[in-house]
Amino acid sequence: MAIRIIRTEGDEILKKKSREVEIVDEKIRELAEDMLETMHKLNGVGLAAVQVGILKRVIVIDTYEEGVEPFVLINPEIIKTKGEQTVEEGCLSFPNKFAKVLRPKEVTIKALNKDGKKIEVKGKDLLAQAICHEIDHLNGEVFIDKIIPGTLELITQE
Numbered sequence: 001m002a003i004r005i006i007r008t009e010g011d012e013i014l015k016k017k018s019r020e021v022e023i024v025d026e027k028i029r030e031l032a033e034d035m036l037e038t039m040h041k042l043n044g045v046g047l048a049a050v051q052v053g054i055l056k057r058v059i060v061i062d063t064y065e066e067g068v069e070p071f072v073l074i075n076p077e078i079i080k081t082k083g084e085q086t087v088e089e090g091c092l093s094f095p096n097k098f099a100k101v102l103r104p105k106e107v108t109i110k111a112l113n114k115d116g117k118k119i120e121v122k123g124k125d126l127l128a129q130a131i132c133h134e135i136d137h138l139n140g141e142v143f144i145d146k147i148i149p150g151t152l153e154l155i156t157q158e
């Protein structure tokens with residue numbers, strides 16, 4: 001496992017669309033492991049492969065809820081959403097920016113897990129928010145482009 005370098009604001013790769021994973025092999029599993037390690041080191045809730053410079057449809061999520069394992073989701077696809085929530089959001093690629101965005105309250109997705117098995121995941125609240133945020137990354141979209149006007153906060157870190 002290894003820590004990977006996070007691509008940040010201004011890096012054109014963040015605007016690119018990621019490609020479907022055709023075969024879930026060792027290389028993809030290694031990528032996912034590295035992404036988990038990188039995300040955990042930075043106390044992130046989610047990370048998309050494009051953020052470490054790989055244009056493949058792989059995301060990892062950890063809501064740090066007790067008893068809930070981190071998610072590795074490959075080729076995730078939203079099949080249903082329900083309701084909406086206004087939530088505070090940040091992104092490891094925009095380390096100093098936080099803002100409010102509108103997200104579905106609940107989301108159901110289908111994806112492949114790290115063994116290449118088809119799974120369905122239903123998430124609400126923070127998990128729904130994280131899933132939508134990370135799938136946006138796979139489509140070259142970043143949260144900063146969909147913030148609720150007037151809610152942007154710039155945090156200066158020492």
Ligand code: NI
Pocket residue numbers: 090091092093133137
């Ligand atoms: Ni992000």
